[in-house]
Amino acid sequence: MTIPLTVNGAPAELAAGSTVAGLVAQRSGGHDRVAVALNGDVVPRSSWPTTELSPGDVLEVLAPTAGG
Amino acid sequence: MSTADLAPALAREEAADPFTLGGEVFTSRLLLGTGGVPSLEVLERAVRASGTQLVTVALRRVEASSSGAMLEVLERCGVRLLPNTAGCRTAREAVLTARLAREAFGTDWVKLEVIGDEQTLLPDAVELLDAAEQLVAEGFTVLAYTTDDPVLGRRLADVGCAAVMPLGSPIGSGLGIRNPHNIALLREAVTVPVVLDAGIGTASDAALAMELGCDAVLLASAVTRARDPERMALAMRQAVEGGRLARGAGRIPRRWHAEASTPMQGLPEL
Numbered sequence: 112m113t114i115p116l117t118v119n120g121a122p123a124e125l126a127a128g129s130t131v132a133g134l135v136a137q138r139s140g141g142h143d144r145v146a147v148a149l150n151g152d153v154v155p156r157s158s159w160p161t162t163e164l165s166p167g168d169v170l171e172v173l174a175p176t177a178g179g
Numbered sequence: 180m181s182t183a184d185l186a187p188a189l190a191r192e193e194a195a196d197p198f199t200l201g202g203e204v205f206t207s208r209l210l211l212g213t214g215g216v217p218s219l220e221v222l223e224r225a226v227r228a229s230g231t232q233l234v235t236v237a238l239r240r241v242e243a244s245s246s247g248a249m250l251e252v253l254e255r256c257g258v259r260l261l262p263n264t265a266g267c268r269t270a271r272e273a274v275l276t277a278r279l280a281r282e283a284f285g286t287d288w289v290k291l292e293v294i295g296d297e298q299t300l301l302p303d304a305v306e307l308l309d310a311a312e313q314l315v316a317e318g319f320t321v322l323a324y325t326t327d328d329p330v331l332g333r334r335l336a337d338v339g340c341a342a343v344m345p346l347g348s349p350i351g352s353g354l355g356i357r358n359p360h361n362i363a364l365l366r367e368a369v370t371v372p373v374v375l376d377a378g379i380g381t382a383s384d385a386a387l388a389m390e391l392g393c394d395a396v397l398l399a400s401a402v403t404r405a406r407d408p409e410r411m412a413l414a415m416r417q418a419v420e421g422g423r424l425a426r427g428a429g430r431i432p433r434r435w436h437a438e439a440s441t442p443m444q445g446l447p448e449l
Contacts, residue, residue: 119240119241119242120240138241139241140241140242141247142241142244142247143247144250144283144284144285145241145283146238146279146280146283147279147282148275152275153275153279155282156282171240171279172241173238173239173240173244173279173283174238174239174240174241174244174247174283175236175237175244175247175249175250175284176236176237176238176239176243176244176249177213177215177216177222177236177249178213178214178235178236178237178263178265179212179213179214179215179235179263179265179350179351179399179400
């Protein structure tokens with residue numbers, strides 16, 4: 112069973128019971144300084160393993176880049 | 180700069196001209212942005228040539244962000260990171276971005292940027308002040324990118340910003356300081372550091388900022404998009420130092436007519 116989510120503006124399907132930690136592992140592409148917003152709030156790194164995702168959740172997975 | 184040839188008192192003064200920002204002491208008064216840099220090799224050479232100790236970075240969706248190698252370069256250069264909220268258009272977006280940056284970079288310093296117009300990228304004063312107040316209340320060290328309005332600058336300082344960072348002209352425009360008088364007035368209006376941020380095109384712009392009394396200069400495009408970023412970074416470093424020295428030295432008053440520097444007394448009749 113999967114749950115529908117929006118990740119970085121695009122539709123995504125994740126296994127039911129997935130956590131933010133699981134999503135980050137899938138998406139981070141080797142970045143270690145990642146930050147995650149879930150439905151408009153920050154999810155602290157320490158809460159990633161225990162934050163389960165629900166259908167319809169909107170997530171932003173962000174990483175450092177160059178900027179002025 | 181070598182101070183070996185200076186009189187001892189001046190050399191001591193020069194060596195001890197610290198820049199205190201957010202409770203931290205810096206020796207460099209040049210803050211460098213990384214935006215627009217063509218490669219990591221160029222970035223490293225420019226950072227080293229600039230002598231900067233504080234470098235701005237941003238957060239973007241992970242698939243669009245540059246590799247983690249940039250942070251390795253910056254770490255190797257020993258600079259402190261200053262995350263920005265570039266691209267935010269409301270106080271809500273900026274506050275959330277600052278919180279995310281705190282998570283990602285492990286710092287509560289933020290260059291607060293809330294943009295109100297696509298074409299000019301000018302700050303939205305209302306949203307900016309709102310975001311600044313919220314972030315200060317959350318314990319952030321807020322360096323606020325603002326217009327050159329002395330009244331807004333004072334309001335930002337009043338809500339607890341650690342620095343007020345007025346633009347010289349729009350971001351990336353290279354138009355220099357369009358209203359030097361406002362920058363000087365803003366400097367008078369607040370006691371927190373004033374950092375000229377945005378619009379610098381070349382070294383003389385950076386020197387002028389310091390001559391007007393700014394405590395530091397933040398620039399990105401002027402270096403990263405220069406034909407030779409490393410050389411321009413060194414030029415900016417020397418311009419900031421020169422402008423700072425000139426400000427301290429006290430410039431001569433402007434005169435309408437000439438005043439001879441060679442005495443008239445003893446002029447022969449030929």
